[in-house]
Amino acid sequence: MxxxxxxxxxxxxxxxxxxxxxxxxxxxxxxxxxxxxxxxxxxxxxxxxxxxxxxxxxxxxxxxxxxxxxxxxxxNPMDAGKDAEKIMQVKLELEKLLLEALYLGIPAEELHGLIRELDASKGGGE
Amino acid sequence: MxxxxxxxxxxxxxxxxxxxxxxxxxxxxxxxxxxxxxxxxxxxxxxxxxxxxxxxxxxxxxxxxxxxxxxxxxxNPMDAGKDAEKIMQVKLELEKLLLEALYLGIPAEELHGLIRELDASKGGGE
DNA sequence: TAAGTGTACTATTATTGTTAATACAGTTAA
DNA sequence: TTAACTGTATTAACAATAATAGTACACTTA
Missing domain, CATH: 1.10.10.10 (Winged helix-like DNA-binding domain superfamily/Winged helix DNA-binding domain)
Known part of the structure:
Protein backbone atom coordinates (compact mmCIF):
# COMPACT_ATOMS: atom_id res chain seq x y z
CA MET A 1 0.00 0.00 0.00
CA ASN A 76 -11.49 12.20 8.93
CA PRO A 77 -14.55 13.07 6.82
CA MET A 78 -13.88 15.90 4.37
CA ASP A 79 -15.86 18.51 6.19
CA ALA A 80 -14.22 17.93 9.56
CA GLY A 81 -11.03 19.40 10.94
CA LYS A 82 -10.62 22.30 8.55
CA ASP A 83 -9.49 25.29 10.53
CA ALA A 84 -8.95 28.69 8.97
CA GLU A 85 -5.29 28.66 9.95
CA LYS A 86 -4.57 25.60 7.85
CA ILE A 87 -6.37 27.14 4.90
CA MET A 88 -4.36 30.36 5.15
CA GLN A 89 -1.15 28.38 5.32
CA VAL A 90 -1.98 26.42 2.19
CA LYS A 91 -2.92 29.61 0.37
CA LEU A 92 0.40 31.23 1.18
CA GLU A 93 2.36 28.20 0.11
CA LEU A 94 0.31 27.98 -3.05
CA GLU A 95 0.97 31.61 -3.91
CA LYS A 96 4.72 31.09 -3.65
CA LEU A 97 4.63 27.99 -5.80
CA LEU A 98 2.36 29.50 -8.45
CA LEU A 99 4.65 32.51 -8.73
CA GLU A 100 7.59 30.19 -9.23
CA ALA A 101 5.71 28.20 -11.86
CA LEU A 102 4.92 31.36 -13.83
CA TYR A 103 8.50 32.53 -13.40
CA LEU A 104 9.72 29.25 -14.84
CA GLY A 105 7.67 29.94 -17.92
CA ILE A 106 4.80 27.54 -17.39
CA PRO A 107 1.87 29.19 -19.20
CA ALA A 108 -0.97 30.48 -17.03
CA GLU A 109 -3.38 28.54 -19.20
CA GLU A 110 -1.63 25.30 -18.30
CA LEU A 111 -2.14 26.12 -14.64
CA HIS A 112 -5.80 26.90 -15.18
CA GLY A 113 -6.13 23.59 -16.99
CA LEU A 114 -4.52 21.73 -14.11
CA ILE A 115 -7.03 23.21 -11.67
CA ARG A 116 -9.94 22.29 -13.92
CA GLU A 117 -8.70 18.71 -14.12
CA LEU A 118 -8.23 18.32 -10.40
CA ASP A 119 -11.52 20.00 -9.65
CA ALA A 120 -13.37 17.74 -12.07
CA SER A 121 -11.98 14.54 -10.59
CA LYS A 122 -12.62 15.78 -7.07
CA GLY A 123 -16.18 14.88 -6.20
CA GLY A 124 -16.68 12.32 -8.91
CA GLY A 125 -14.16 9.71 -7.80
CA GLU A 126 -11.97 8.90 -10.84
CA MET B 1 17.01 43.66 3.16
CA ASN B 76 20.39 34.77 -13.28
CA PRO B 77 18.34 36.26 -16.14
CA MET B 78 14.85 34.77 -16.34
CA ASP B 79 15.48 32.72 -19.44
CA ALA B 80 18.64 31.06 -18.14
CA GLY B 81 19.00 28.02 -15.98
CA LYS B 82 15.56 26.56 -16.51
CA ASP B 83 15.98 22.87 -17.00
CA ALA B 84 13.09 20.58 -17.70
CA GLU B 85 13.75 18.65 -14.53
CA LYS B 86 13.13 21.69 -12.33
CA ILE B 87 9.93 22.44 -14.21
CA MET B 88 8.65 18.90 -13.75
CA GLN B 89 9.44 19.06 -10.08
CA VAL B 90 7.51 22.29 -9.60
CA LYS B 91 4.56 20.89 -11.54
CA LEU B 92 4.40 17.82 -9.30
CA GLU B 93 4.59 19.88 -6.15
CA LEU B 94 1.96 22.23 -7.49
CA GLU B 95 -0.40 19.38 -8.29
CA LYS B 96 -0.17 18.10 -4.72
CA LEU B 97 -0.81 21.51 -3.25
CA LEU B 98 -3.68 22.36 -5.58
CA LEU B 99 -5.37 19.08 -4.72
CA GLU B 100 -5.03 19.88 -1.05
CA ALA B 101 -6.43 23.37 -1.58
CA LEU B 102 -9.50 21.99 -3.33
CA TYR B 103 -9.85 19.31 -0.67
CA LEU B 104 -9.84 22.01 1.99
CA GLY B 105 -12.77 23.62 0.27
CA ILE B 106 -11.07 26.55 -1.40
CA PRO B 107 -13.22 27.26 -4.49
CA ALA B 108 -11.63 26.54 -7.86
CA GLU B 109 -12.60 30.04 -8.94
CA GLU B 110 -10.51 31.52 -6.14
CA LEU B 111 -7.52 29.56 -7.42
CA HIS B 112 -8.10 30.74 -10.98
CA GLY B 113 -8.28 34.29 -9.66
CA LEU B 114 -5.00 33.89 -7.82
CA ILE B 115 -3.28 32.78 -11.00
CA ARG B 116 -4.72 35.69 -12.96
CA GLU B 117 -3.43 38.13 -10.33
CA LEU B 118 0.05 36.68 -10.25
CA ASP B 119 0.21 36.44 -14.02
CA ALA B 120 -0.87 40.05 -14.43
CA SER B 121 1.76 41.41 -12.05
CA LYS B 122 4.42 39.21 -13.62
CA GLY B 123 5.84 41.07 -16.58
CA GLY B 124 4.59 44.53 -15.68
CA GLY B 125 6.56 45.00 -12.46
CA GLU B 126 4.20 46.29 -9.75
C1' DT C 1 -8.69 -12.19 30.96
C1' DA C 2 -6.22 -11.76 26.66
C1' DA C 3 -5.11 -9.49 22.68
C1' DG C 4 -5.64 -5.83 20.21
C1' DT C 5 -5.58 -0.56 19.99
C1' DG C 6 -3.24 4.51 20.81
C1' DT C 7 0.01 6.96 23.62
C1' DA C 8 4.09 8.22 26.49
C1' DC C 9 8.73 7.92 28.01
C1' DT C 10 13.78 7.19 28.15
C1' DA C 11 17.95 6.05 25.91
C1' DT C 12 20.92 5.60 21.83
C1' DT C 13 22.62 6.35 17.20
C1' DA C 14 22.86 8.72 12.73
C1' DT C 15 22.01 12.71 10.18
C1' DT C 16 21.66 17.51 9.55
C1' DG C 17 22.13 22.55 10.58
C1' DT C 18 25.18 25.87 12.32
C1' DT C 19 29.27 27.85 13.90
C1' DA C 20 34.30 28.34 13.82
C1' DA C 21 38.76 28.71 11.90
C1' DT C 22 41.62 28.18 8.14
C1' DA C 23 43.12 27.81 3.56
C1' DC C 24 43.24 28.18 -1.53
C1' DA C 25 42.12 30.26 -6.10
C1' DG C 26 40.54 33.94 -9.03
C1' DT C 27 39.72 39.28 -9.76
C1' DT C 28 40.71 43.96 -9.36
C1' DA C 29 42.79 48.17 -8.30
C1' DA C 30 46.76 50.56 -6.25
C1' DT D 1 53.64 42.72 -7.40
C1' DT D 2 50.83 43.63 -3.53
C1' DA D 3 46.62 44.15 -1.00
C1' DA D 4 41.96 43.51 -0.54
C1' DC D 5 38.26 41.80 -2.21
C1' DT D 6 35.57 37.73 -4.34
C1' DG D 7 33.86 32.33 -4.28
C1' DT D 8 35.05 27.78 -2.66
C1' DA D 9 36.75 23.85 0.20
C1' DT D 10 37.94 21.49 4.36
C1' DT D 11 38.01 20.04 9.11
C1' DA D 12 36.29 20.17 13.73
C1' DA D 13 32.82 20.89 17.21
C1' DC D 14 28.18 21.44 19.02
C1' DA D 15 22.96 21.44 18.86
C1' DA D 16 18.85 19.83 17.03
C1' DT D 17 16.34 16.42 14.64
C1' DA D 18 15.15 11.73 12.68
C1' DA D 19 14.93 7.08 13.63
C1' DT D 20 15.45 2.94 16.29
C1' DA D 21 14.80 0.19 20.51
C1' DG D 22 12.58 -1.18 24.52
C1' DT D 23 9.21 -0.60 27.93
C1' DA D 24 5.04 0.80 30.03
C1' DC D 25 0.23 2.47 30.60
C1' DA D 26 -4.71 3.20 29.41
C1' DC D 27 -8.56 1.96 26.68
C1' DT D 28 -11.61 -1.38 23.77
C1' DT D 29 -13.37 -5.65 22.45
C1' DA D 30 -14.29 -10.46 22.24
Whole structure:
Protein backbone atom coordinates (compact mmCIF):
# COMPACT_ATOMS: atom_id res chain seq x y z
CA MET A 1 0.00 0.00 0.00
CA UNK A 2 2.91 2.34 0.71
CA UNK A 3 6.25 2.62 -0.97
CA UNK A 4 9.00 4.25 1.02
CA UNK A 5 12.39 5.51 -0.07
CA UNK A 6 14.61 4.82 2.91
CA UNK A 7 17.56 6.46 1.17
CA UNK A 8 15.73 9.72 0.56
CA UNK A 9 16.77 12.84 2.48
CA UNK A 10 13.07 13.35 3.14
CA UNK A 11 12.21 11.86 6.54
CA UNK A 12 10.24 8.62 6.48
CA UNK A 13 7.43 10.02 8.58
CA UNK A 14 7.02 12.90 6.12
CA UNK A 15 6.85 10.49 3.21
CA UNK A 16 4.15 8.63 5.08
CA UNK A 17 2.22 11.82 5.80
CA UNK A 18 2.33 12.82 2.14
CA UNK A 19 1.20 9.42 0.85
CA UNK A 20 -1.60 9.22 3.37
CA UNK A 21 -2.84 12.69 2.50
CA UNK A 22 -2.80 11.76 -1.16
CA UNK A 23 -4.77 8.56 -0.58
CA UNK A 24 -7.27 10.37 1.61
CA UNK A 25 -7.75 13.28 -0.79
CA UNK A 26 -8.19 10.92 -3.71
CA UNK A 27 -10.69 8.98 -1.63
CA UNK A 28 -8.75 5.77 -1.99
CA UNK A 29 -9.12 5.78 1.76
CA UNK A 30 -12.77 6.49 2.51
CA UNK A 31 -14.11 8.69 5.33
CA UNK A 32 -14.13 6.89 8.70
CA UNK A 33 -12.23 3.98 7.18
CA UNK A 34 -9.85 2.42 9.67
CA UNK A 35 -6.15 2.75 8.98
CA UNK A 36 -3.63 0.01 9.71
CA UNK A 37 -2.57 0.10 13.34
CA UNK A 38 0.69 1.65 14.39
CA UNK A 39 2.37 -1.69 15.11
CA UNK A 40 0.86 -3.49 12.13
CA UNK A 41 2.01 -0.87 9.63
CA UNK A 42 5.41 -0.68 11.28
CA UNK A 43 5.87 -4.41 10.87
CA UNK A 44 4.65 -4.32 7.28
CA UNK A 45 7.07 -1.54 6.34
CA UNK A 46 9.89 -2.87 8.55
CA UNK A 47 10.31 0.43 10.32
CA UNK A 48 9.88 1.51 13.91
CA UNK A 49 6.38 1.93 15.41
CA UNK A 50 7.43 5.31 16.81
CA UNK A 51 7.95 6.56 13.26
CA UNK A 52 4.42 5.52 12.30
CA UNK A 53 3.06 7.17 15.40
CA UNK A 54 4.83 10.38 14.53
CA UNK A 55 3.25 10.34 11.06
CA UNK A 56 -0.22 9.62 12.50
CA UNK A 57 0.17 12.41 15.05
CA UNK A 58 1.07 14.83 12.27
CA UNK A 59 -1.87 13.67 10.14
CA UNK A 60 -4.17 14.20 13.10
CA UNK A 61 -2.74 17.67 13.68
CA UNK A 62 -3.41 18.51 10.04
CA UNK A 63 -6.95 17.26 10.39
CA UNK A 64 -6.76 14.31 8.01
CA UNK A 65 -7.32 11.52 10.50
CA UNK A 66 -8.56 11.00 14.04
CA UNK A 67 -7.37 8.45 16.56
CA UNK A 68 -9.25 6.72 19.35
CA UNK A 69 -7.31 5.12 22.16
CA UNK A 70 -7.90 1.40 22.18
CA UNK A 71 -9.80 1.45 18.89
CA UNK A 72 -7.61 2.70 16.10
CA UNK A 73 -7.00 5.56 13.66
CA UNK A 74 -9.55 6.60 11.08
CA UNK A 75 -9.93 8.86 8.06
CA ASN A 76 -11.49 12.20 8.93
CA PRO A 77 -14.55 13.07 6.82
CA MET A 78 -13.88 15.90 4.37
CA ASP A 79 -15.86 18.51 6.19
CA ALA A 80 -14.22 17.93 9.56
CA GLY A 81 -11.03 19.40 10.94
CA LYS A 82 -10.62 22.30 8.55
CA ASP A 83 -9.49 25.29 10.53
CA ALA A 84 -8.95 28.69 8.97
CA GLU A 85 -5.29 28.66 9.95
CA LYS A 86 -4.57 25.60 7.85
CA ILE A 87 -6.37 27.14 4.90
CA MET A 88 -4.36 30.36 5.15
CA GLN A 89 -1.15 28.38 5.32
CA VAL A 90 -1.98 26.42 2.19
CA LYS A 91 -2.92 29.61 0.37
CA LEU A 92 0.40 31.23 1.18
CA GLU A 93 2.36 28.20 0.11
CA LEU A 94 0.31 27.98 -3.05
CA GLU A 95 0.97 31.61 -3.91
CA LYS A 96 4.72 31.09 -3.65
CA LEU A 97 4.63 27.99 -5.80
CA LEU A 98 2.36 29.50 -8.45
CA LEU A 99 4.65 32.51 -8.73
CA GLU A 100 7.59 30.19 -9.23
CA ALA A 101 5.71 28.20 -11.86
CA LEU A 102 4.92 31.36 -13.83
CA TYR A 103 8.50 32.53 -13.40
CA LEU A 104 9.72 29.25 -14.84
CA GLY A 105 7.67 29.94 -17.92
CA ILE A 106 4.80 27.54 -17.39
CA PRO A 107 1.87 29.19 -19.20
CA ALA A 108 -0.97 30.48 -17.03
CA GLU A 109 -3.38 28.54 -19.20
CA GLU A 110 -1.63 25.30 -18.30
CA LEU A 111 -2.14 26.12 -14.64
CA HIS A 112 -5.80 26.90 -15.18
CA GLY A 113 -6.13 23.59 -16.99
CA LEU A 114 -4.52 21.73 -14.11
CA ILE A 115 -7.03 23.21 -11.67
CA ARG A 116 -9.94 22.29 -13.92
CA GLU A 117 -8.70 18.71 -14.12
CA LEU A 118 -8.23 18.32 -10.40
CA ASP A 119 -11.52 20.00 -9.65
CA ALA A 120 -13.37 17.74 -12.07
CA SER A 121 -11.98 14.54 -10.59
CA LYS A 122 -12.62 15.78 -7.07
CA GLY A 123 -16.18 14.88 -6.20
CA GLY A 124 -16.68 12.32 -8.91
CA GLY A 125 -14.16 9.71 -7.80
CA GLU A 126 -11.97 8.90 -10.84
CA MET B 1 17.01 43.66 3.16
CA UNK B 2 16.45 40.29 4.80
CA UNK B 3 14.59 39.42 7.95
CA UNK B 4 15.45 36.10 9.53
CA UNK B 5 13.67 34.17 12.24
CA UNK B 6 16.45 32.47 14.13
CA UNK B 7 13.96 30.70 16.37
CA UNK B 8 12.10 29.12 13.47
CA UNK B 9 12.34 25.37 12.92
CA UNK B 10 12.97 26.21 9.26
CA UNK B 11 16.74 26.27 8.64
CA UNK B 12 18.28 29.70 8.19
CA UNK B 13 19.71 28.85 4.80
CA UNK B 14 16.27 27.78 3.59
CA UNK B 15 14.75 31.03 4.77
CA UNK B 16 17.45 32.84 2.82
CA UNK B 17 16.79 30.79 -0.30
CA UNK B 18 13.07 31.51 -0.12
CA UNK B 19 13.51 35.25 0.38
CA UNK B 20 16.06 35.48 -2.42
CA UNK B 21 13.82 33.58 -4.81
CA UNK B 22 10.96 35.89 -3.95
CA UNK B 23 13.05 39.02 -4.53
CA UNK B 24 14.35 37.65 -7.80
CA UNK B 25 10.96 36.55 -9.08
CA UNK B 26 9.43 39.90 -8.18
CA UNK B 27 12.33 41.58 -9.93
CA UNK B 28 13.32 43.51 -6.85
CA UNK B 29 16.70 42.02 -7.66
CA UNK B 30 17.31 42.65 -11.36
CA UNK B 31 18.94 40.24 -13.81
CA UNK B 32 22.73 40.21 -13.56
CA UNK B 33 22.54 42.39 -10.46
CA UNK B 34 25.30 41.57 -8.00
CA UNK B 35 24.28 40.09 -4.68
CA UNK B 36 26.00 40.93 -1.41
CA UNK B 37 29.12 38.86 -0.95
CA UNK B 38 29.14 35.80 1.26
CA UNK B 39 31.15 37.47 4.02
CA UNK B 40 29.41 40.82 3.76
CA UNK B 41 25.92 39.35 4.09
CA UNK B 42 27.06 37.08 6.89
CA UNK B 43 28.35 40.06 8.84
CA UNK B 44 25.20 42.05 8.16
CA UNK B 45 22.93 39.24 9.37
CA UNK B 46 25.30 38.18 12.17
CA UNK B 47 25.37 34.60 11.00
CA UNK B 48 28.12 32.33 9.74
CA UNK B 49 29.51 32.78 6.19
CA UNK B 50 29.14 29.05 5.64
CA UNK B 51 25.39 29.37 6.05
CA UNK B 52 25.26 32.08 3.38
CA UNK B 53 27.38 29.98 1.10
CA UNK B 54 25.03 27.05 1.55
CA UNK B 55 22.10 29.26 0.56
CA UNK B 56 23.94 30.62 -2.48
CA UNK B 57 24.93 27.11 -3.57
CA UNK B 58 21.31 26.02 -3.36
CA UNK B 59 20.14 29.08 -5.29
CA UNK B 60 22.71 28.33 -7.97
CA UNK B 61 21.58 24.70 -8.12
CA UNK B 62 18.01 25.87 -8.61
CA UNK B 63 19.12 28.20 -11.38
CA UNK B 64 18.29 31.51 -9.71
CA UNK B 65 21.80 32.89 -9.44
CA UNK B 66 25.28 32.29 -10.82
CA UNK B 67 28.58 32.74 -9.04
CA UNK B 68 31.98 33.67 -10.43
CA UNK B 69 35.07 32.94 -8.40
CA UNK B 70 36.79 36.16 -7.47
CA UNK B 71 33.97 38.33 -8.80
CA UNK B 72 30.77 37.62 -6.91
CA UNK B 73 27.27 36.16 -7.19
CA UNK B 74 24.68 37.51 -9.59
CA UNK B 75 21.00 37.16 -10.43
CA ASN B 76 20.39 34.77 -13.28
CA PRO B 77 18.34 36.26 -16.14
CA MET B 78 14.85 34.77 -16.34
CA ASP B 79 15.48 32.72 -19.44
CA ALA B 80 18.64 31.06 -18.14
CA GLY B 81 19.00 28.02 -15.98
CA LYS B 82 15.56 26.56 -16.51
CA ASP B 83 15.98 22.87 -17.00
CA ALA B 84 13.09 20.58 -17.70
CA GLU B 85 13.75 18.65 -14.53
CA LYS B 86 13.13 21.69 -12.33
CA ILE B 87 9.93 22.44 -14.21
CA MET B 88 8.65 18.90 -13.75
CA GLN B 89 9.44 19.06 -10.08
CA VAL B 90 7.51 22.29 -9.60
CA LYS B 91 4.56 20.89 -11.54
CA LEU B 92 4.40 17.82 -9.30
CA GLU B 93 4.59 19.88 -6.15
CA LEU B 94 1.96 22.23 -7.49
CA GLU B 95 -0.40 19.38 -8.29
CA LYS B 96 -0.17 18.10 -4.72
CA LEU B 97 -0.81 21.51 -3.25
CA LEU B 98 -3.68 22.36 -5.58
CA LEU B 99 -5.37 19.08 -4.72
CA GLU B 100 -5.03 19.88 -1.05
CA ALA B 101 -6.43 23.37 -1.58
CA LEU B 102 -9.50 21.99 -3.33
CA TYR B 103 -9.85 19.31 -0.67
CA LEU B 104 -9.84 22.01 1.99
CA GLY B 105 -12.77 23.62 0.27
CA ILE B 106 -11.07 26.55 -1.40
CA PRO B 107 -13.22 27.26 -4.49
CA ALA B 108 -11.63 26.54 -7.86
CA GLU B 109 -12.60 30.04 -8.94
CA GLU B 110 -10.51 31.52 -6.14
CA LEU B 111 -7.52 29.56 -7.42
CA HIS B 112 -8.10 30.74 -10.98
CA GLY B 113 -8.28 34.29 -9.66
CA LEU B 114 -5.00 33.89 -7.82
CA ILE B 115 -3.28 32.78 -11.00
CA ARG B 116 -4.72 35.69 -12.96
CA GLU B 117 -3.43 38.13 -10.33
CA LEU B 118 0.05 36.68 -10.25
CA ASP B 119 0.21 36.44 -14.02
CA ALA B 120 -0.87 40.05 -14.43
CA SER B 121 1.76 41.41 -12.05
CA LYS B 122 4.42 39.21 -13.62
CA GLY B 123 5.84 41.07 -16.58
CA GLY B 124 4.59 44.53 -15.68
CA GLY B 125 6.56 45.00 -12.46
CA GLU B 126 4.20 46.29 -9.75
C1' DT C 1 -8.69 -12.19 30.96
C1' DA C 2 -6.22 -11.76 26.66
C1' DA C 3 -5.11 -9.49 22.68
C1' DG C 4 -5.64 -5.83 20.21
C1' DT C 5 -5.58 -0.56 19.99
C1' DG C 6 -3.24 4.51 20.81
C1' DT C 7 0.01 6.96 23.62
C1' DA C 8 4.09 8.22 26.49
C1' DC C 9 8.73 7.92 28.01
C1' DT C 10 13.78 7.19 28.15
C1' DA C 11 17.95 6.05 25.91
C1' DT C 12 20.92 5.60 21.83
C1' DT C 13 22.62 6.35 17.20
C1' DA C 14 22.86 8.72 12.73
C1' DT C 15 22.01 12.71 10.18
C1' DT C 16 21.66 17.51 9.55
C1' DG C 17 22.13 22.55 10.58
C1' DT C 18 25.18 25.87 12.32
C1' DT C 19 29.27 27.85 13.90
C1' DA C 20 34.30 28.34 13.82
C1' DA C 21 38.76 28.71 11.90
C1' DT C 22 41.62 28.18 8.14
C1' DA C 23 43.12 27.81 3.56
C1' DC C 24 43.24 28.18 -1.53
C1' DA C 25 42.12 30.26 -6.10
C1' DG C 26 40.54 33.94 -9.03
C1' DT C 27 39.72 39.28 -9.76
C1' DT C 28 40.71 43.96 -9.36
C1' DA C 29 42.79 48.17 -8.30
C1' DA C 30 46.76 50.56 -6.25
C1' DT D 1 53.64 42.72 -7.40
C1' DT D 2 50.83 43.63 -3.53
C1' DA D 3 46.62 44.15 -1.00
C1' DA D 4 41.96 43.51 -0.54
C1' DC D 5 38.26 41.80 -2.21
C1' DT D 6 35.57 37.73 -4.34
C1' DG D 7 33.86 32.33 -4.28
C1' DT D 8 35.05 27.78 -2.66
C1' DA D 9 36.75 23.85 0.20
C1' DT D 10 37.94 21.49 4.36
C1' DT D 11 38.01 20.04 9.11
C1' DA D 12 36.29 20.17 13.73
C1' DA D 13 32.82 20.89 17.21
C1' DC D 14 28.18 21.44 19.02
C1' DA D 15 22.96 21.44 18.86
C1' DA D 16 18.85 19.83 17.03
C1' DT D 17 16.34 16.42 14.64
C1' DA D 18 15.15 11.73 12.68
C1' DA D 19 14.93 7.08 13.63
C1' DT D 20 15.45 2.94 16.29
C1' DA D 21 14.80 0.19 20.51
C1' DG D 22 12.58 -1.18 24.52
C1' DT D 23 9.21 -0.60 27.93
C1' DA D 24 5.04 0.80 30.03
C1' DC D 25 0.23 2.47 30.60
C1' DA D 26 -4.71 3.20 29.41
C1' DC D 27 -8.56 1.96 26.68
C1' DT D 28 -11.61 -1.38 23.77
C1' DT D 29 -13.37 -5.65 22.45
C1' DA D 30 -14.29 -10.46 22.24
Missing amino acids: FELDLRSRKPIYEQLVDKMKELIMNEVLKPDEQLPSVRQLAQQLTINPNTIQKAYRELELQGFIYSLKGKGSFV | FELDLRSRKPIYEQLVDKMKELIMNEVLKPDEQLPSVRQLAQQLTINPNTIQKAYRELELQGFIYSLKGKGSFV
